[in-house]
Amino acid sequence: xxxxxxxxSTASRQEGEELTLDCSYETSQVLYHLFxxxxxxxxxxxxxxxxxxxxxxxxxxxxxxxxFQKSLKSISxxxxxxxxxxxxxxxxxLWELPxxxxxxxxxxFGEGTQVTVxx
Amino acid sequence: xxxxxxxxxxxxxxxxxxxxxxxxxxxxxxxxxWYRQSAKKPLEFMFSYSYQKLMDNQTxxxxxxxxxSKKNHLDLQITALKPDDxxxxxCASSQEILGSSYEQYFGxxxxxxxx
Numbered sequence: 001x002x003x004x005x006x007x008x009s010t011a012s013r014q015e016g017e018e019l020t021l022d023c024s025y026e027t028s029q030v031l032y033h034l035f036x037x038x039x040x041x042x043x044x045x046x047x048x049x050x051x052x053x054x055x056x057x058x059x060x061x062x063x064x065x066x067x068f069q070k071s072l073k074s075i076s077x078x079x080x081x082x083x084x085x086x087x088x089x090x091x092x093x094l095w096e097l098p099x100x101x102x103x104x105x106x107x108x109f110g111e112g113t114q115v116t117v118x119x
Numbered sequence: 120x121x122x123x124x125x126x127x128x129x130x131x132x133x134x135x136x137x138x139x140x141x142x143x144x145x146x147x148x149x150x151x152x153w154y155r156q157s158a159k160k161p162l163e164f165m166f167s168y169s170y171q172k173l174m175d176n177q178t179x180x181x182x183x184x185x186x187x188s189k190k191n192h193l194d195l196q197i198t199a200l201k202p203d204d205x206x207x208x209x210c211a212s213s214q215e216i217l218g219s220s221y222e223q224y225f226g227x228x229x230x231x232x233x234x
Contacts, residue, residue: 004161033220045162045209045225091162095220104175105150105215107223109161 003027004094006110013082014118020067021077021113023092029053031097035107036064036077039089048090051075082117089114122146123226125210130231132200139186140195140229142210150174150215151193152223153185157206168193169215200233207231 003026013019025034036048049061051068059066067076079086093107126141144151153165167174171187184196197204207230211223 035222037225043207043227045211045228047222047224050222093162098175103150103167103169103215105152105167105169105213105220105223106164106175106177107154107162108164111161 002110003108004092004110006090006092006113008113009111010114010116012116012118015082015084017082019079019082019086019115021079021090021092021115022074023076023110024072024074025092025094026073027094027096029096033095034066034068034075035093035095036066037091037093037109039091039112041088045091049077079115084117084119087115087117121227123210123212123224125208125226125229127229128227130229132231132233134200134202134233136200137196137198138200138231140197140208140210140231142193142195142226144191144210144212144224144226146212146224147191148212148214148224149190150213151187151191152211152213153193153195154209154211154225155206156209156228157203162209165195166193174215197231202233205231205233 005024032053034051038046063080065078089112091112092110098104123144150169152167154162165178166185186194207228209228210226213223
């Protein structure tokens with residue numbers, strides 16, 4: 001079963017609008033982190049923002065912010081004031097504290113949402 | 120300057136051969152990773168190393184062997200290549216501490232095609 005689900009495979013908006021990308025996840029761990037990445041056409045995978053399960057702060061980084069609904073196991077990435085350069089594929093990823101208590105660093109990715117910003 | 124270097128960018132191999140994918144990071148991170156992205160699938164975690172020691176291996180096949188000759192290097196050796204191994208392989212690194220995880224930075228990937 002998929003642990004990280006991004007329901008929408010594609011999304012498009014006009015330049016200047018706001019876009020919300022949804023992600024749901026499954027975990028039994030108390031401590032976990034959620035990350036959003038953007039995959040560029042060049043192949044580069046760029047980190048956007050991190051949400052820790054223990055944090056109640058509304059994370060924000062420039063035009064990126066998240067809506068974290070922990071009880072629903074849901075996290076959304078909000079991109080404001082869309083620009084053409086925001087086009088790309090956006091991935092949600094989950095890091096869980098390993099049961100062994102050791103280190104792993106494993107990220108579990110969703111399938112991504114392809115975003116098109118129309119000028 | 121690129122912070123994570125992967126070589127080569129593209130690689131074509133024949134079935135049964137062996138290849139090594141190179142990864143070097145210049146971010147001063149203590150942990151490095153390999154992920155694979157096959158066609159129409161999400162990125163899939165393969166290995167993680169911290170201070171040149173294996174942390175986690177989620178690869179079922181022993182044909183995939185990571186090699187860490189230096190702290191900032193984590194190469195991936197693939198033997199007895201099969202067409203199903205065709206994928207883009209991403210190297211990543213992060214500063215890992217026990218009990219938490221910082222963001223991972225990814226290299227540009229090596230696209231491997233096995234004929």
